[in-house]
Amino acid sequence: MTQHKQDANNTAQKLAQVIFARVQQAGAEADLIINEGSSLSLKAQGGQLDEQVVASTFIVGLRVVLGEQVGAASSEATDPDALNFMVDQALANAHHSAARPSERISPLAGELIADSADLNPADDSTMDEKIGFIIDLERQLSARPQIRNVPYNALVDARQRQQILTTSGRYADQSSAQVVAYVYPLAEQGERTAMAASVAYARSFRELDGARLSDRAYADTLALLGGHPLKSARYDVIFSANVQPQLFGAFSLMWSAKAAQDKVNPLRDKIGTLIMDKRLSLVDEPLNRTGLGYRLFDDEGSATAAVTLVNRGELITLAHNSATAAHFGVANTGHAARGAKSPLTVGLHQLQLQPGPDSQATLHQGEYFEITQLDGLHSGTNAISGEFSCGASGYLCYDGERRSAVRGVTVAGNLYQMLHQIVAVGDQSHWNDSRHSCMASVRFADLAVAGS
Amino acid sequence: MLSPAIAQTVIDHALSLGADFVELYVERQLRSTLNTLSASVDSVQSGVEFGIGLRLVFGHKVLYGYTNKVGADELRRIASELAAKDRRDPVTQASAFNFITSADQHPAEKRLSQDAQLDAKIAYLLAASSAAFAGGSAIHQTKGACLQREQQIEIFNSEGLHVQDVRHYVRTSLTAIASDGSDQAVGADNFGGLLGWEVADQHSAATLGAQAARQALVNLSARPCPSGTMPVVMGNGFGGVIFHEACGHLLETTSVAKQASVFHDQMGQQIAHTKVSAVDDGTLKNAWGSLNIDDEGMPTQRTQLIQDGQLTSFLVDRLGSAKTGYARTGSGRRESYRYAPASRMRNTFIEPGPDSVEAMIASIDRGIYASHMGGGSVQPGTGEFNFSVQEGYYVENGKILYPIKGATLISTGPKVLREISMVGDNFSLACGMCGSVSGAIPTTVGQPALKVDAILVGGNA
Numbered sequence: 055m056t057q058h059k060q061d062a063n064n065t066a067q068k069l070a071q072v073i074f075a076r077v078q079q080a081g082a083e084a085d086l087i088i089n090e091g092s093s094l095s096l097k098a099q100g101g102q103l104d105e106q107v108v109a110s111t112f113i114v115g116l117r118v119v120l121g122e123q124v125g126a127a128s129s130e131a132t133d134p135d136a137l138n139f140m141v142d143q144a145l146a147n148a149h150h151s152a153a154r155p156s157e158r159i160s161p162l163a164g165e166l167i168a169d170s171a172d173l174n175p176a177d178d179s180t181m182d183e184k185i186g187f188i189i190d191l192e193r194q195l196s197a198r199p200q201i202r203n204v205p206y207n208a209l210v211d212a213r214q215r216q217q218i219l220t221t222s223g224r225y226a227d228q229s230s231a232q233v234v235a236y237v238y239p240l241a242e243q244g245e246r247t248a249m250a251a252s253v254a255y256a257r258s259f260r261e262l263d264g265a266r267l268s269d270r271a272y273a274d275t276l277a278l279l280g281g282h283p284l285k286s287a288r289y290d291v292i293f294s295a296n297v298q299p300q301l302f303g304a305f306s307l308m309w310s311a312k313a314a315q316d317k318v319n320p321l322r323d324k325i326g327t328l329i330m331d332k333r334l335s336l337v338d339e340p341l342n343r344t345g346l347g348y349r350l351f352d353d354e355g356s357a358t359a360a361v362t363l364v365n366r367g368e369l370i371t372l373a374h375n376s377a378t379a380a381h382f383g384v385a386n387t388g389h390a391a392r393g394a395k396s397p398l399t400v401g402l403h404q405l406q407l408q409p410g411p412d413s414q415a416t417l418h419q420g421e422y423f424e425i426t427q428l429d430g431l432h433s434g435t436n437a438i439s440g441e442f443s444c445g446a447s448g449y450l451c452y453d454g455e456r457r458s459a460v461r462g463v464t465v466a467g468n469l470y471q472m473l474h475q476i477v478a479v480g481d482q483s484h485w486n487d488s489r490h491s492c493m494a495s496v497r498f499a500d501l502a503v504a505g506s
Numbered sequence: 507m508l509s510p511a512i513a514q515t516v517i518d519h520a521l522s523l524g525a526d527f528v529e530l531y532v533e534r535q536l537r538s539t540l541n542t543l544s545a546s547v548d549s550v551q552s553g554v555e556f557g558i559g560l561r562l563v564f565g566h567k568v569l570y571g572y573t574n575k576v577g578a579d580e581l582r583r584i585a586s587e588l589a590a591k592d593r594r595d596p597v598t599q600a601s602a603f604n605f606i607t608s609a610d611q612h613p614a615e616k617r618l619s620q621d622a623q624l625d626a627k628i629a630y631l632l633a634a635s636s637a638a639f640a641g642g643s644a645i646h647q648t649k650g651a652c653l654q655r656e657q658q659i660e661i662f663n664s665e666g667l668h669v670q671d672v673r674h675y676v677r678t679s680l681t682a683i684a685s686d687g688s689d690q691a692v693g694a695d696n697f698g699g700l701l702g703w704e705v706a707d708q709h710s711a712a713t714l715g716a717q718a719a720r721q722a723l724v725n726l727s728a729r730p731c732p733s734g735t736m737p738v739v740m741g742n743g744f745g746g747v748i749f750h751e752a753c754g755h756l757l758e759t760t761s762v763a764k765q766a767s768v769f770h771d772q773m774g775q776q777i778a779h780t781k782v783s784a785v786d787d788g789t790l791k792n793a794w795g796s797l798n799i800d801d802e803g804m805p806t807q808r809t810q811l812i813q814d815g816q817l818t819s820f821l822v823d824r825l826g827s828a829k830t831g832y833a834r835t836g837s838g839r840r841e842s843y844r845y846a847p848a849s850r851m852r853n854t855f856i857e858p859g860p861d862s863v864e865a866m867i868a869s870i871d872r873g874i875y876a877s878h879m880g881g882g883s884v885q886p887g888t889g890e891f892n893f894s895v896q897e898g899y900y901v902e903n904g905k906i907l908y909p910i911k912g913a914t915l916i917s918t919g920p921k922v923l924r925e926i927s928m929v930g931d932n933f934s935l936a937c938g939m940c941g942s943v944s945g946a947i948p949t950t951v952g953q954p955a956l957k958v959d960a961i962l963v964g965g966n967a
Binding site: 206 | 537540541543546547548549550551552553554555556557566567568569570571572573574584587588590591624625628646647649683689690691692730731733734761764765766768844846880881882883885886887888890892893894911912913914916962963964965966967
């Protein structure tokens with residue numbers, strides 16, 4: 055551990071010591087989230103650097119449990135007055151909360167520390183290299199035929215550290231780095247225009263491949279430029295490796311034991327029953343280090359582990375934090391999600407849809423609509439009912455070959471029903487670009503597509 | 507919050523590095539959030555945010571950094587780091603600060619810093635929940651929320667500006683979930699403004715709960731929406747989200763200056779039906795998207811964007827003005843000190859017209875009445891948008907036949923502006939949050955009901 059890290063640990067533990075002393079004096083127990091980060095963001099325009107943002111953040115989030123009541127408060131300042139105010143606020147908030155007998159501070163003690171070179175690699179690149187990267191990316195992409203400009207682009211290099219401390223003696227600490235580059239080239243041909251986003255993620259700047267990102271953005275945008283609406287009808291649909299996790303993500307409430315406790319999760323009474331086609335199995339794998347969503351512990355400091363949510367179509371468990379686990383009398387699955395400024399809930403880490411039995415030839419047999427972009431997932435989905443209706447673009451395909459580009463259509467369905475209406479589950483799985491989810495391709499039957 | 511002496515030394519230092527313009531944005535924000543679940547309190551959170559954003563401008567290039575620390579040394583260090591690649595001989599000198607207290611056009615009585623009013627807020631949300639349950643036996647769950655913020659800002663710049671302002675935001679919402687044993691449906695209502703907890707006097711708990719329950723019950727009985735290109739009547743109030751997303755964002759110089767807006771070269775041209783006039787007004791008293799000054803310290807104003815279908819103004823911030831030559835409109839906004847300001851909307855709406863909703867529906871052979879719109883998004887470069895319908899009805903031969911679910915509208919901003927053929931007389935406003943390059947900010951949308959002659963409706967029928 056570097057001297058800097060050691061100093062930071064000491065800082066966190068000193069902060070916790072001061073805060074916990076005041077909390078315990080009031081007869082409460084508590085946990086503390088300390089999030090700190092630094093980032094560099096660069097944008098280019100017209101072959102020159104257009105914007106540079108340098109940021110460092112620090113926030114402390116306190117949760118207190120006073121008897122059976124829970125309150126929380128946060129602060130971005132760490133002077134004694136600010137910390138005392140935060141503790142007083144959290145205790146005052148607890149006095150207003152309803153009794154929540156299942157929500158306790160984790161009794162766990164001991165250390166969990168994740169700070170390895172693969173999660174948080176040293177950065178040997180220079181500022182000039184990073185500036186050169188985004189300028190070259192914007193300039194070279196802008197110079198390609200039919201591209202008017204690249205109005206939205208950025209290189210973001212960020213490092214995050216989360217420390218969790220509890221009055222019971224738990225200390226959990228994870229540091230990680232992530233570098234993201236994105237481009238939105240604007241293509242035009244006569245009065246037609248098109249813009250498609252392409253994003254690349256990596257742990258370190260050196261891993262980014264600007265030429266590949268540029269080629270992909272150019273190809274996707276030109277394809278979209280030549281796209282046309284499909285004839286309105288029902289089509290078999292395959293969502294791309296990026297879009298399928300987005301669709302599952304929009305319905306993540308279905309895995310939430312908190313939503314089940316709140317009686318809004320439609321799967322709350324379905325444990326042990328078939329909730330989808332038997333060819334589908336879903337596992338959350340927080341410790342898969344290939345992914346950028348690796349987590350050694352959750353936001354209560356509980357150790358994580360691979361959790362099978364669905365096995366051959368059967369719902370095995372929901373995702374639990376310590377409070378929902380106590381409420382339902384089951385094991386904590388290590389899915390606590392809490393921000394410094396937000397209350398305790400649950401969230402998945404790295405959802406994996408396991409490869410199925412069907413060959414790529416079977417998966418891609420005949421005609422289907424490959425959707426490479428869904429627009430409006432944040433607003434066009436209803437996780438309680440399962441319905442969604444979104445704008446879409448992609449390709450009309452036949453026997454695995456992209457025959458024509460498609461844009462200007464909508465696709466609508468009900469995910470909970472669709473999961474029973476599977477044509478095929480491919481025998482290969484693919485990480486999405488953000489490397490937070492790895493899924494086999496699924497061919498869904500007869501989705502309503504509206505176009506021309 | 508920051509001593510003028512420290513601000514002066516930081517600005518002097520940044521100018522000595524060759525910056526054309528330097529600005530310090532200091533922010534302290536109190537926040538209180540209350541959530542209820544049916545008849546109980548689910549969570550109570552509060553917090554204090556504090557930080558300083560430092561913006562250096564070299565030509566048209568923006569260098570931005572921020573910190574939680576107040577000291578001059580830290581701020582000078584950030585300035586030096588930002589300017590490392592652009593350092594040159596000084597090109598201008600700082601003007602002495604001229605302190606201005608912005609006139610408070612949006613008074614707030616029950617302020618967060620005085621009392622979080624938690625007991626009153628709990629009583630309000632639980633009353634709203636009771637009203638929702640009273641709406642029908644199919645209502646089986648409610649979720650309530652109340653968010654109150656008090657944002658204190660102070661701005662210094664190298665042109666001598668020194669100004670302070672305090673903004674009081676409050677917003678309440680209730681979501682009702684209805685179930686018939688096999689299907690579930692959702693309804694929601696919300697209300698907010700740039701004021702204190704006296705907002706509760708303007709929108710009663712009973713109204714909040716009853717509206718959420720009514721919509722949940724309508725949606726529970728809804729049938730899948732038919733699809734295809736057809737006429738659509740968009741309801742008043744939050745229906746204005748389409749104009750906000752599909753047109754408003756395209757009028758921000760953030761997009762215009764990059765030629766990433768389809769309207770970038772259409773000033774003075776007919777871009778909408780002659781019945782359409784649109785405004786972005788930051789001065790509406792106590793409205794959710796109003797301000798006294800924008801986040802660059804300029805008094806806010808009413809900006810006529812479209813008059814009788816003709817494009818009359820963009821939304822212009824300082825940098826947008828420098829890049830495009832249009833005068834600033836007091837539209838520089840940001841979520842917090844973590845963001846450099848950008849041109850953004852405030853209270854954006856289409857002005858009322860002469861037509862009734864009944865006449866619009868009566869004019870439809872086969873189409874949709876989208877009485878309450880949900881959210882959506884837009885691609886600024888192409889103007890393509892998508893929006894969900896939160897509550898809608900299928901219309902045939904001039905009559906509403908049944909409620910629909912799972913409807914999405916897609917088109918492009920320029921196209922839909924020309925397809926508006928009837929403008930209603932039932933103008934109203936609604937509040938929302940707008941996310942863009944400078945973060946998530948409170949904005950109001952609004953319109954009377956509008957009839958769009960042809961738009962692609964996606965559904966699952």
